Amino acid sequence: MKTVVIIGAGFSGTATAINLLRGCTAPLQVVLVNRSGSMARGLAYGTSSPKHLLNVPAGNMSVLADDSDDFLRFCRGRIPGVSADTFVSRQLYGDYLGTRLDEAELTAAPLGKLIRINCEARRIRHEGRGARVEMADGLVVQADHVVLAFGHFAPRDPMNIDPGVLGSGYLSDPWAEGGMHTPADGPVLLVGSGLTALDAVTSLLQQGHQDPIHMVSRRGLMPLPHRTRRSETPVPDSFLQDMLQAPPAIRSYMRVIRRKVELLQQEGIDWRDLVGALRPVTAQLWQRLPMAEKRRFLRHAQPFWDVHRHRVAPDSWELFRAALAQGQIRPLAGRVVASRRQGERVQVTLRRRGDGRELELDVARIFNCTGPNGNPSLVDDELIRQLMDDGLLQTDALGLGVAVDERLALLGRAGESVSCLSYVGPMLKGRLWEATAVPELRQHAARLADRLLAPASGGHTAGNLHGRLEWLTAK
Numbered sequence: 001m002k003t004v005v006i007i008g009a010g011f012s013g014t015a016t017a018i019n020l021l022r023g024c025t026a027p028l029q030v031v032l033v034n035r036s037g038s039m040a041r042g043l044a045y046g047t048s049s050p051k052h053l054l055n056v057p058a059g060n061m062s063v064l065a066d067d068s069d070d071f072l073r074f075c076r077g078r079i080p081g082v083s084a085d086t087f088v089s090r091q092l093y094g095d096y097l098g099t100r101l102d103e104a105e106l107t108a109a110p111l112g113k114l115i116r117i118n119c120e121a122r123r124i125r126h127e128g129r130g131a132r133v134e135m136a137d138g139l140v141v142q143a144d145h146v147v148l149a150f151g152h153f154a155p156r157d158p159m160n161i162d163p164g165v166l167g168s169g170y171l172s173d174p175w176a177e178g179g180m181h182t183p184a185d186g187p188v189l190l191v192g193s194g195l196t197a198l199d200a201v202t203s204l205l206q207q208g209h210q211d212p213i214h215m216v217s218r219r220g221l222m223p224l225p226h227r228t229r230r231s232e233t234p235v236p237d238s239f240l241q242d243m244l245q246a247p248p249a250i251r252s253y254m255r256v257i258r259r260k261v262e263l264l265q266q267e268g269i270d271w272r273d274l275v276g277a278l279r280p281v282t283a284q285l286w287q288r289l290p291m292a293e294k295r296r297f298l299r300h301a302q303p304f305w306d307v308h309r310h311r312v313a314p315d316s317w318e319l320f321r322a323a324l325a326q327g328q329i330r331p332l333a334g335r336v337v338a339s340r341r342q343g344e345r346v347q348v349t350l351r352r353r354g355d356g357r358e359l360e361l362d363v364a365r366i367f368n369c370t371g372p373n374g375n376p377s378l379v380d381d382e383l384i385r386q387l388m389d390d391g392l393l394q395t396d397a398l399g400l401g402v403a404v405d406e407r408l409a410l411l412g413r414a415g416e417s418v419s420c421l422s423y424v425g426p427m428l429k430g431r432l433w434e435a436t437a438v439p440e441l442r443q444h445a446a447r448l449a450d451r452l453l454a455p456a457s458g459g460h461t462a463g464n465l466h467g468r469l470e471w472l473t474a475k
Contacts, residue, residue, distance in 0.1 A: 002144045005133050006149050007033045008034065009041075013425075014063070016147055018100055019445055019449030031115045034117070051089075051206050057087055058088055075096075085229055122383055122386070129419065143420070148402070148423045153374070155368050161366065166340075166341055174200050188213055189215075190366075191336060193216075198223050205323060218334075223320060233267060235269060244288075248290065250293055282432075291398075310437075332359070334359075336348060336349070346362075376427070402430075404423055407451055408423060424448050426441075
């Protein structure tokens with residue numbers, strides 16, 4: 001019986017497990033490993049706040065690549081009046097993923113078996129054509145294949161902020177357990193102005209926070225909203241053709257996009273339609289770029305792309321806009337140049353972008369909202385360190401995530417594909433760029449599952465894990 005171990009039970013790991021169980025035609029064991037929290041939740045969908053909404057409408061959030069309306073039907077069975085354009089809670093989406101995982105487990109039996117393990121995977125040893133996975137509690141699993149499906153890691157601390165000095169006056173990871181629900185009595189400073197910052201604002205306002213919320217980011221860009229309704233006018237095919245025929249350079253891409261926005265808005269086509277239309281070819285556009293152009297994009301254009309591409313639910317944005325209009329949210333383009341603890345408060349010095357003037361703030365707490373760290377070499381994780389030390393996992397050339405080949409197999413130290421190890425999740429960014437949202441991740445998960453289910457992909461190393469759990473635990 002073939003055994004596939006999936007490490008990480010957020011969206012990517014859960015989607016891969018569902019696809020494996022739905023598609024298996026030969027005996028298969030799927031071992032889903034999650035070190036903390038509930039299966040099928042992860043950071044994104046583990047929130048208990050109904051105010052934390054999905055940033056993608058319900059009509060585009062199916063976990064199944066071959067059934068785009070699956071989540072919409074799930075929602076309509078629970079919430080009257082839900083449409084494809086509705087933005088529902090992340091908590092509901094977590095319920096959906098858990099339900100689909102349970103259903104896949106039931107329908108796959110007895111051919112396919114799902115084993116859930118709540119423990120941290122500490123080491124992966126490459127043995128023959130398979131791998132040996134060692135857990136923190138001593139459990140050992142022999143696998144034919146291991147899928148790394150870890151998602152986002154904690155953000156790095158911004159410059160000039162020392163957690164040891166600031167103590168409880170600094171929240172390094174708002175998504176850590178309880179982080180978003182830690183009240184702050186007095187003004188606060190959010191470092192970053194993207195999606196994490198908006199979630200922090202939502203949590204603070206939900207808790208009744210009435211003091212100023214300062215928000216600093218390098219360019220001072222603010223979140224942008226989705227529309228409440230999709231456009232009925234399709235984007236002409238010529239737009240994608242022009243993009244793919246443009247010289248592979250950021251300026252060329254931007255020139256085509258700006259020209260099309262100006263031309264098509266007269267026909268009722270919004271800029272959001274054009275950004276959305278790029279999704280099927282984003283990876284192709286990214287891979288066409290020379291390395292120098294990719295670096296130029298990261299230095300100069302990425303923040304503008306992110307704010308236009310990764311928009312927020314209209315209701316979340318209205319809450320943010322109202323607080324902004326009332327003066328409670330106070331945005332600033334600049335950076336932190338100094339911070340220190342002063343009794344129960346934190347003194348922060350900000351330097352404004354443009355004129356270089358400095359501003360002194362007295363706040364109760366600083367929230368690090370700079371976004372997750374996707375560079376494995378900067379992650380403090382025992383498993384990742386071991387894989388890198390053993391030459392089984394490498395950072396991509398841009399430091400955006402994990403280096404993989406076209407089949408999502410890990411690339412080792414010498415650039416060779418590691419046949420028994422794959423990765424699926426947001427750390428595919430270096431190769432594919434568009435690898436953070438459900439519409440793309442479900443495709444990656446489905447393709448990887450198809451590859452692992454192919455007869456030539458193995459099935460020789462592992463016996464029946466159900467019958468060996470007691471022995472394995474004793475090792």
